[in-house]
Amino acid sequence: MYNVAVFVSGKGSNLRSLFDNTDKNFVRIAAVVSNKKNCGAVDFANQNSIPVFFIAEKPDDEFIDYKTLTQKFYDLKIDLIVLAGFLKKIPDDFIDAFNKRIINIHPALLPKFGGKGMYGMNVHKAVFESKGKFSGATVHFVDKIFDHGEIIAQVKVDISDCRSPEEIALKVLEIEHNLLPSVVNNFSKKLY
């Protein structure tokens, strides 16, 4: 079985899509990691009996640190880590511990519209203001700089009929919900 851990901070629609659309003969969502105790993604994980870990820069009795998480992931035999709306920087040591085994989905066509501050609606507002005809989603390896890692897959969508950032967001999210499970299924079959 290919064990996947998903990092989240928000509503969890990408987590739900991974859960629903990855091949359960090959892929197991073995853990969810969140920096927020109360978010839709954590609710979904709890409703589906997926173990949840809370991560913080300053750990306390309910939040763990990355060194502890690394050992837990070794114990769980995690094969791939997926950032799905996770809004904090992954530390360098953790990246080194899971070299080329951490991927992220970004709601734009990198390398444009990426970097610090570029998350959620901030991305779609920047795309809307650019008056570009296309946006899309990108899955890339996570490295030590935000949104800088090697691109794995990218899908474009025509946004010329979108009249607001919110309309762009809806179109891009639909792309994300197809792209991410497809990439994870391919990883589970060692196609990368």
Ligand SMILES: Nc1nc2c(c(=O)[nH]1)N[C@@H](CN(C=O)c1ccc(C(=O)N[C@@H](CCC(=O)O)C(=O)O)cc1)CN2
């Ligand atoms: N080491 C890496 N960590 C993370 C990456 C990465 O590529 N390398 N990707 C991000 C995901 N992301 C875009 O895809 C992203 C998320 C958040 C931010 C950002 O500016 N965050 C703010 C904090 C926001 C908050 O806490 O509400 C910040 O760091 O000041 C930029 C890009 C995940 N981690």
Ligand SMILES: NCC(=O)N[C@@H]1O[C@H](COP(=O)([O-])[O-])[C@@H](O)[C@H]1O
């Ligand atoms: N730069 C990171 C970033 O903006 N990620 C984006 O956060 C949203 C999370 O939605 P979800 O919680 O419903 O999956 C998704 O659109 C994802 O691409």
